[in-house]
Amino acid sequence: MPGQKRRAGGTLAPNTAVKANHKHLPAKASVQGGHPVSIEGLMGLSGYLLRQAQLFVFHDFNQRLAPLDLRPAQYSVLSITRENPGLSQMALSHVLHIGRSGIVPLLDVLEARRLLRRGPAADRRSHALYLTTQGSRLLAQADVLVQQNQDRMIDKIGRRNHEQLLKILEVFGRPE
Amino acid sequence: MPGQKRRAGGTLAPNTAVKANHKHLPAKASVQGGHPVSIEGLMGLSGYLLRQAQLFVFHDFNQRLAPLDLRPAQYSVLSITRENPGLSQMALSHVLHIGRSGIVPLLDVLEARRLLRRGPAADRRSHALYLTTQGSRLLAQADVLVQQNQDRMIDKIGRRNHEQLLKILEVFGRPE
Numbered sequence: 001m002p003g004q005k006r007r008a009g010g011t012l013a014p015n016t017a018v019k020a021n022h023k024h025l026p027a028k029a030s031v032q033g034g035h036p037v038s039i040e041g042l043m044g045l046s047g048y049l050l051r052q053a054q055l056f057v058f059h060d061f062n063q064r065l066a067p068l069d070l071r072p073a074q075y076s077v078l079s080i081t082r083e084n085p086g087l088s089q090m091a092l093s094h095v096l097h098i099g100r101s102g103i104v105p106l107l108d109v110l111e112a113r114r115l116l117r118r119g120p121a122a123d124r125r126s127h128a129l130y131l132t133t134q135g136s137r138l139l140a141q142a143d144v145l146v147q148q149n150q151d152r153m154i155d156k157i158g159r160r161n162h163e164q165l166l167k168i169l170e171v172f173g174r175p176e
Numbered sequence: 177m178p179g180q181k182r183r184a185g186g187t188l189a190p191n192t193a194v195k196a197n198h199k200h201l202p203a204k205a206s207v208q209g210g211h212p213v214s215i216e217g218l219m220g221l222s223g224y225l226l227r228q229a230q231l232f233v234f235h236d237f238n239q240r241l242a243p244l245d246l247r248p249a250q251y252s253v254l255s256i257t258r259e260n261p262g263l264s265q266m267a268l269s270h271v272l273h274i275g276r277s278g279i280v281p282l283l284d285v286l287e288a289r290r291l292l293r294r295g296p297a298a299d300r301r302s303h304a305l306y307l308t309t310q311g312s313r314l315l316a317q318a319d320v321l322v323q324q325n326q327d328r329m330i331d332k333i334g335r336r337n338h339e340q341l342l343k344i345l346e347v348f349g350r351p352e
Contacts, residue, residue, distance in 0.1 A: 037263060037271050041255045042349065045322065046329050046338060047233040048252065049345035054230045055273060056348050057223040076224065079217045087213060095213050097231060146221065153222050161344045162222060168337045168344075169225035172232050173218065 060152050064145045068138060073098070073106060075146060078139045081116060081129045088126040089118070110135070236328050240321045244314060249274070249282060251322060254315045257292060257305045264302040265294070286311070 042048040061072050070078075076096060081087055093103040107129070110116040115135035118127035131139065154162045218224040237248050246254075252272060257263055269279040283305070286292040291311035294303035307315065330338045 037256065037267050038259045039256055039271060039349065041259055042252060043346065044342065045326060046341055046345070047230075047237060047248065047322075047325060049342060049349045050226060050230040050233055051248065052273070052348040053345045054223075054226040057226055061223060072223065072227065076218055080213065080215055083214045083217055091213050095215060097228070146223075149223060150221060157344055157347060164340060165222055165344050166220065166225060168333055168341050169222070169229045170219065171333060172228040173215065173225050 056156070057149065057153055061146070061149045064149050065142060068142055068145070070138070070142055074110060075139075075142055077106060077110060078115060078131060078135060078142070081131050082136065082139055085130050086119070086121075086128045088121050088128060090126045092129060115139075232332070233325065233329055237322070237325045240325050241318060244318055244321070246314070246318055250286060251315075251318055253282060253286060254291060254307065254311060254318070257307050258312065258315060261306050262295070262297075262304040264297050264304060266302045268305060291315075 058072055077092065080092060080095060089103060089107065093100060107116065107118065111118060114132055115138055117130050117132055119130055121128040234248055253268065256268060256271060265279060265283065269276060283292065283294065287294060290308055291314055293306050293308055295306055297304040
């Protein structure tokens with residue numbers, strides 16, 4: 001059980017049987033020179049927890065998708081382009097909250113790898129984006145690994161909590 | 177209401193009265209050349225949503241704490257040091273999942289700003305960390321702004337969801 005494993009990682013964890021009760025214990029989990037490190041102040045901050053959770057998922061993502069050489073942002077770009085063929089570069093940048101200076105090099109790399117191509121758009125200031133056959137094929141392989149990444153999250157927090165999490169965070173996924 | 181505001185941002189949002197029902201609608205929220213961008217594929221991925229939520233909180237954090245010139249990681253370091261005076265550099269690095277190459281420059285900056293000092297540690301390979309008076313004072317100011325940052329999150333998702341979120345993500349905050 002992953003939760004158990006983490007918990008047992010502290011060499012001084014006195015008693016794993018306290019787990020069911022752990023929310024009433026102070027957040028002391030790491031050990032330094034025999035003294036557990038307290039992070040009570042941060043444990044009540046959703047920003048801190050969101051960051052730690054995101055690092056956990058991305059770390060797992062990067063390991064799993066290393067064989068395909070695909071990072072989270074690249075996967076997002078390919079996934080959105082599959083769902084919206086002919087999407088403009090500007091719309092993509094807007095949806096992902098990535099500015100022009102971020103989106104251009106991201107697309108350059110995917111285009112150089114022949115996973116995505118830029119076509120002419122109705123709006124001449126932008127480009128229309130399409131997956132190549134190679135891009136579609138790689139994305140289908142990636143989908144399987146991304147599902148495994150998600151399953152790792154579900155293992156970690158439980159299926160019900162995971163569904164709850166998706167609902168709570170839904171508002172952040174919807175672009176303006 | 178922030179949710180409403182975001183939703184109305186799509187110029188083609190046909191009818192805000194569907195809001196109560198929105199979970200049954202496809203995730204089409206942004207607009208490109210008159211066509212909403214669909215991100216259905218990503219909306220079911222907790223990794224994507226965690227990232228978007230984290231970007232939202234950090235963006236707000238950085239704006240609010242700009243007058244104190246304090247970034248999230250710096251705040252975390254100061255907060256943990258306050259809670260664990262004499263903490264070793266290694267233990268801090270472990271708790272925050274930041275490697276040596278990341279923690280050293282982070283501490284250098286805080287020490288140069290005289291917010292934190294490194295003292296000798298029992299273990300000669302490491303340092304014992306302490307807040308300075310100036311560091312304690314700045315951190316107390318920061319606490320107020322960080323609470324406002326958290327309140328922004330609570331406004332965004334609702335108090336009950338926020339409490340739920342803290343519980344679900346608790347496991348990621350506890351270091352091994």
